[in-house]
Amino acid sequence: MRQRIRKGILSFSALLFPILFMFLSPYVIIAAASTGIINGSAIIFAIFFVTSILSSRLFCGWLCPGGAIQDMAATANIRPWNGRVKNILKYLVWVIWFGFIIYLWIANRPLKADFFYMTEIDLHMTIMYFLVTTLIFILALVTGKRGMCHSLCWMASFMIIGEKLADFLHIPRFRLKAKSEACISCGRCNKQCPMSLNVQKMVKEGKLQSVECIACLECVDICPKKAISCGIKRA
Ligand code: SF4
Ligand code: SF4
Known part of the structure; x- marks a missing residue:
C-alpha cells in the first residue's frame, strides 16, 4: 500500500512538472544570478538543504518529478546504474555549476529576491520543458535505473551535504x-x-x-x- 501511495505521489508530481520545472531548473538560477536575482529555484534548493538535515533524501524518493520520469524509463531499462565513478560525476557537475552561481551572486551585488523570476508559461518555457523531460527520459533509458540521480542531478548534492551535516552534528x-x-x-x-x-x-x-x-x-x-x-x- 505504501509503495502505491509513493508511486501515486511521484506520478502526480510528474504531471505537475510543467509548472514546477522552472523552480527546479539549473539554468534559470544562473540566468537570475547574472542579473543579481535570487530566484525561486535558489530558494527551493536552500529549502532542500535545510530539510534534508531531518528528512534525508525523502524528496528524491517521494516527490521529485525528475525521479518519476526516470522510474517510467526504468520500465524499459532496469539495468543497474551505480558505482564510484558514476556517482562522483554529479559532485563534479555540482561544484562547477554552484561555484559559477556563487561567483555571479558576488559579482552582481546587491542581490534581490524574485521567487517567480522567469516562471511565465510561454513558448520558450514550453520548448525548454520538452527538451528537459526528453533529456531526463533518454538519459535514464541509456544509463539504467535512476542514472540521472546517480551521475547528473544538481539537486542531490544539496541534500547529501545536509545529511552529512546532520551526522557531523549528531542530529x-x-x-x-x-x-x-x-x-x-x-x-x-x-x-x-x-x-x-x-x-x-x-x-x-x-x-x-x-x-x-x-x-x-x-x-x-x-x-x-x-x-x-x-x-x-x-x-
Ligand atoms: S536479502 Fe534483503 S529482502 Fe531478503 S531477507 Fe535480506 S534484507 Fe530482506
Ligand atoms: S533507495 Fe534502495 S536502499 Fe534506499 S530505501 Fe530505496 S530501496 Fe531501500
Missing part, C-alpha cells in the same frame, strides 16, 4: 535500520532498489547507510523477514 535524521540476523539473503531488496544499491550486503553488515539512498522504502516493504526498518535516528 537525528530519517534513516534505515538493519536487523542483520533476520536476513535470509533472498536478494529481493537488491532487485527492488531503484538506486541499484547492494542493500543485502549493507543489511548483512548491519550498516544500512548510503548517500545514494533516496528513502523510497521499497526495500523495507519488500523484505519478507522485516530485516529493514526506518525512522528518525542518530548516525
Whole structure:
C-alpha cells in the first residue's frame, strides 16, 4: 500500500512538472544570478538543504518529478546504474555549476529576491520543458535505473551535504535500520532498489547507510523477514 501511495505521489508530481520545472531548473538560477536575482529555484534548493538535515533524501524518493520520469524509463531499462565513478560525476557537475552561481551572486551585488523570476508559461518555457523531460527520459533509458540521480542531478548534492551535516552534528535524521540476523539473503531488496544499491550486503553488515539512498522504502516493504526498518535516528 505504501509503495502505491509513493508511486501515486511521484506520478502526480510528474504531471505537475510543467509548472514546477522552472523552480527546479539549473539554468534559470544562473540566468537570475547574472542579473543579481535570487530566484525561486535558489530558494527551493536552500529549502532542500535545510530539510534534508531531518528528512534525508525523502524528496528524491517521494516527490521529485525528475525521479518519476526516470522510474517510467526504468520500465524499459532496469539495468543497474551505480558505482564510484558514476556517482562522483554529479559532485563534479555540482561544484562547477554552484561555484559559477556563487561567483555571479558576488559579482552582481546587491542581490534581490524574485521567487517567480522567469516562471511565465510561454513558448520558450514550453520548448525548454520538452527538451528537459526528453533529456531526463533518454538519459535514464541509456544509463539504467535512476542514472540521472546517480551521475547528473544538481539537486542531490544539496541534500547529501545536509545529511552529512546532520551526522557531523549528531542530529537525528530519517534513516534505515538493519536487523542483520533476520536476513535470509533472498536478494529481493537488491532487485527492488531503484538506486541499484547492494542493500543485502549493507543489511548483512548491519550498516544500512548510503548517500545514494533516496528513502523510497521499497526495500523495507519488500523484505519478507522485516530485516529493514526506518525512522528518525542518530548516525
Ligand atoms: S536502499 Fe531501500 S530505501 Fe534506499 S533507495 Fe534502495 S530501496 Fe530505496
Ligand atoms: S529482502 Fe530482506 S531477507 Fe531478503 S536479502 Fe534483503 S534484507 Fe535480506
